Amino acid sequence: xxxxxxLQVVDLDVRYGPVQAVxxxxxxxxxxxxxxxxxxxxxxxxxxxxxxxxAVPTHGGDIRLAGTSLVGLAxxxxxxxGIALVPEGRRIFAEFTIEENLRLGLLxxxxxxxxxxDLAWVYSLFPIVDEQRKRAAGQLSGGQQQQLAIAxxxxxxxxxxxxxxxxxxxxxxxxDALFDALGEIRRRGVTILIVEQRAQLTVEFADRxxxxxxxxxxxxxSGDDPLDPAExxxxxxxx
Amino acid sequence: MTEFVQSLVDGVALGSIYAxxxxxxGLVFGVMRLVNFAYGEVITAAAYTLLLTKDAPIGLRIAxxxxxxxxxxxxxxxxxxxxxxATPATMLVTTFAVSFMLQNIAILxxxxxxxxxxxxAGLNRAFEIGSIRVRWITVVSIGVGTALLAGVGxxxxxxxxxxxxxxxxxxxxxxxxxxxxxxxxxxxAFALSGLLAAAIAMMLAVQRPLATPSFGFxxxxxxxxxxxxxxxxxxxxxxxxxxxxxxxxxxxxxxxxSESRVFLxxxxxxxxxxxxxVKPNGLFIRGAASVDRL
Amino acid sequence: MNRLVRSWELLGxxxxxxxxxxxxxxxxxxxxxxxxxxLVTASIVVxxxxxxxNSGVISFGHISFVAIGAFGAxxxxxxxxxxxxxxxxxxxxxxxxxxxxxxxLLVAAVLGGVYxxxxxxxxxxxxGLSAGIATFAVIIITNNVFRNWERIGPGAKTLTxxxxxxDFAQATVGLLIVTVVAYGYQRTRYARMLRAARExxxxxxxxxxxxxxxxxxAFTLSGCLAGFAGGLLVHLAGTITTEQVxxxxxxxxxxxxxxxxxxxxxxxxxxxxxIAGLNSYLTEAERGIRLLGLDVDLPSGTRxxxxxxxxxxxxxxxxxxxxxxxxFTWPFAxxxxxxxxx
Numbered sequence: 008x009x010x011x012x013x014l015q016v017v018d019l020d021v022r023y024g025p026v027q028a029v030x031x032x033x034x035x036x037x038x039x040x041x042x043x044x045x046x047x048x049x050x051x052x053x054x055x056x057x058x059x060x061x062a063v064p065t066h067g068g069d070i071r072l073a074g075t076s077l078v079g080l081a082x083x084x085x086x087x088x089g090i091a092l093v094p095e096g097r098r099i100f101a102e103f104t105i106e107e108n109l110r111l112g113l114l115x116x117x118x119x120x121x122x123x124x125d126l127a128w129v130y131s132l133f134p135i136v137d138e139q140r141k142r143a144a145g146q147l148s149g150g151q152q153q154q155l156a157i158a159x160x161x162x163x164x165x166x167x168x169x170x171x172x173x174x175x176x177x178x179x180x181x182x183d184a185l186f187d188a189l190g191e192i193r194r195r196g197v198t199i200l201i202v203e204q205r206a207q208l209t210v211e212f213a214d215r216x217x218x219x220x221x222x223x224x225x226x227x228x229s230g231d232d233p234l235d236p237a238e239x240x241x242x243x244x245x246x
Numbered sequence: 247m248t249e250f251v252q253s254l255v256d257g258v259a260l261g262s263i264y265a266x267x268x269x270x271x272g273l274v275f276g277v278m279r280l281v282n283f284a285y286g287e288v289i290t291a292a293a294y295t296l297l298l299t300k301d302a303p304i305g306l307r308i309a310x311x312x313x314x315x316x317x318x319x320x321x322x323x324x325x326x327x328x329x330x331x332a333t334p335a336t337m338l339v340t341t342f343a344v345s346f347m348l349q350n351i352a353i354l355x356x357x358x359x360x361x362x363x364x365x366x367a368g369l370n371r372a373f374e375i376g377s378i379r380v381r382w383i384t385v386v387s388i389g390v391g392t393a394l395l396a397g398v399g400x401x402x403x404x405x406x407x408x409x410x411x412x413x414x415x416x417x418x419x420x421x422x423x424x425x426x427x428x429x430x431x432x433x434x435a436f437a438l439s440g441l442l443a444a445a446i447a448m449m450l451a452v453q454r455p456l457a458t459p460s461f462g463f464x465x466x467x468x469x470x471x472x473x474x475x476x477x478x479x480x481x482x483x484x485x486x487x488x489x490x491x492x493x494x495x496x497x498x499x500x501x502x503x504s505e506s507r508v509f510l511x512x513x514x515x516x517x518x519x520x521x522x523x524v525k526p527n528g529l530f531i532r533g534a535a536s537v538d539r540l
Numbered sequence: 541m542n543r544l545v546r547s548w549e550l551l552g553x554x555x556x557x558x559x560x561x562x563x564x565x566x567x568x569x570x571x572x573x574x575x576x577x578x579l580v581t582a583s584i585v586v587x588x589x590x591x592x593x594n595s596g597v598i599s600f601g602h603i604s605f606v607a608i609g610a611f612g613a614x615x616x617x618x619x620x621x622x623x624x625x626x627x628x629x630x631x632x633x634x635x636x637x638x639x640x641x642x643x644x645l646l647v648a649a650v651l652g653g654v655y656x657x658x659x660x661x662x663x664x665x666x667x668g669l670s671a672g673i674a675t676f677a678v679i680i681i682t683n684n685v686f687r688n689w690e691r692i693g694p695g696a697k698t699l700t701x702x703x704x705x706x707d708f709a710q711a712t713v714g715l716l717i718v719t720v721v722a723y724g725y726q727r728t729r730y731a732r733m734l735r736a737a738r739e740x741x742x743x744x745x746x747x748x749x750x751x752x753x754x755x756x757x758a759f760t761l762s763g764c765l766a767g768f769a770g771g772l773l774v775h776l777a778g779t780i781t782t783e784q785v786x787x788x789x790x791x792x793x794x795x796x797x798x799x800x801x802x803x804x805x806x807x808x809x810x811x812x813x814x815i816a817g818l819n820s821y822l823t824e825a826e827r828g829i830r831l832l833g834l835d836v837d838l839p840s841g842t843r844x845x846x847x848x849x850x851x852x853x854x855x856x857x858x859x860x861x862x863x864x865x866x867x868f869t870w871p872f873a874x875x876x877x878x879x880x881x882x
Binding site (some may be wrong): 281333336342344347348350494509 | 557
């Protein structure tokens, strides 16, 4: 019996009114894998993450977590099944304290067991979240807010972590530190699906990278593949 | 001078009641972006419950009024569910339609002439501080109003469900992604606002002892005005807005010469227009209307 | 879309209106009053549509313009010898005034338009809920003033002795005039600019659309038509009270518009005829009628409940209204379009 992939996207269709954002998309994530979704704007990358999270309705196909179909479930249910999304633009609650932001992250947690250990680990990854607990989240810098957003997702102890453009608007050194932290998260065994604009960074970091264009897959790269500019251009913009 | 102080005290009392109404409206708006015109009918229903239980012991009357208000409010939540994804125009008119319908049911059942509720009428007695006569109900209104406002504030700030409600109000989609249960939060908001409605009905029933079909409607319209003027999007400004409208109603009413007193509503709403034009801040910083002012 | 197809957007509603009126003339006297009343109410709804449909801004205050038109026309056509008894407090120039029917309708239209202009100048800067509250304030103030300032209005009394000149011809022609004007306006580029602003305000503004000005234009025209409808209203039964042009009418006309479908002229007409028809039918049912062989006798007052319930239901189940915001299309029109190769 073959082991099923942890997260499966099968023939996914997502429409915004008359616009087809994702068409016939199929890919899989095995447990512990890190997969990147890259491609030009409007390719449907963010939409794919939102669809997995149940935040946008789907119009065809299936999404499965360990064999259970997620289609039609509410986001709050999907979060409790073990998927956490770090949304585009971070979307932290600026007027709440850091601590309150984290408390909200705990809602998706399935078990109280090991909470102490998880929190300790998250604090070690992102010290600022521990040191400045009572501070209003809006006072943090962009990089720090991104850390908070990821921490918030991690305290739910997700099986699958979805990240939507975490490097957006951040300085290179900050991004490097961020990806170091993501490396730690990967070492912990969390399955990661990351949407990014920074193609090179993603391809180097991920086990596999999928280039999306116009709602479908244009190219799949493994982490070891060298980046061929001609191939990438063709994938991004069509030959 | 004493009359002025008298007005101030009465103003604070009415302001407290309107602040509660504004809070009730604001709680639901926060989590659902819905302005519930039919909120007044929840207040009216509580008032009629008090009427129908005239001969029952006071504890039972209060309990039933609370139960009816909360039940009706939660029934409204259920009925309004399809409105979660509707345009503001449709929301406004639909809740208006339900309000209209319920008011006419009340007219059908009870007629338009009021009936005396006779609830804690003893609180209308007054005591004197110096040359000022203060009715007990005024003190109770201020006290209960403050206690409830503080209570809801505590609930929102210190409890888990309160945190979830605030999160839903701030960013509904992200809140759901994190795991906030949308329906639970919205139902809770409606139930809580029902509780407030019952309290409003009880405090008003003492001083406006006639139960009429427009009992609640007459409170909600000024309260709604206060909410919009104060800042629909944020609970504290909205509540303050409600308070200000209640306070201003009493003060302006007492300042106007008696022949002009019939024009109180015009003065009040004229003031509202001026505020809306001059200070739209606090109105829809984010939310349904993207451009609220050109 | 070719001309033939386009013209059905107006001819369709127009034909329905005329048909409705013709059916009405065949009924008994008491029911005829209902029919004429429906036609007048429809005029108010179409007037409302001119602003709300094109701008997307809900106005809760439009009945103010109906009121001023109604009272203005009513006072103007009350016979001079009756006036001192009906309105002892009137300003002298009003007391000595007596106009013909048509003149009074024109006066009503002008009054409505002017009042709308005065109100619109400050208010058209607002959108969304602020506009709703502000226009609601207008109707409250209007009602308050008319009810208590007896030098210009009826006060708490009922205006009576007004000539009942809104017969079927007038009611129908009146509604047709309002409909034609509404259609004529919505085909102008001013209306198009306003609709663009409704869809995407920032984009419209950066394309050079002066949203404020277009809204003010629509609002004033809409107020003018509403005043005209008010003139028709007051001559319907020859009596009017301030309560008749206050919140109940505000609610009913808005609900008709929304149920019909905001944004569409056909929606306004359909919503009005449908709801008003239902309203009248229920009024008759309250008096006891035979329906499909059964005796229907509703307790009085259920009419408004049923109406409110139906309106709420339509909005909950089909929020874009009966027409979905689309104009009238005639089935043949599709063939015409295909034949022309559009």
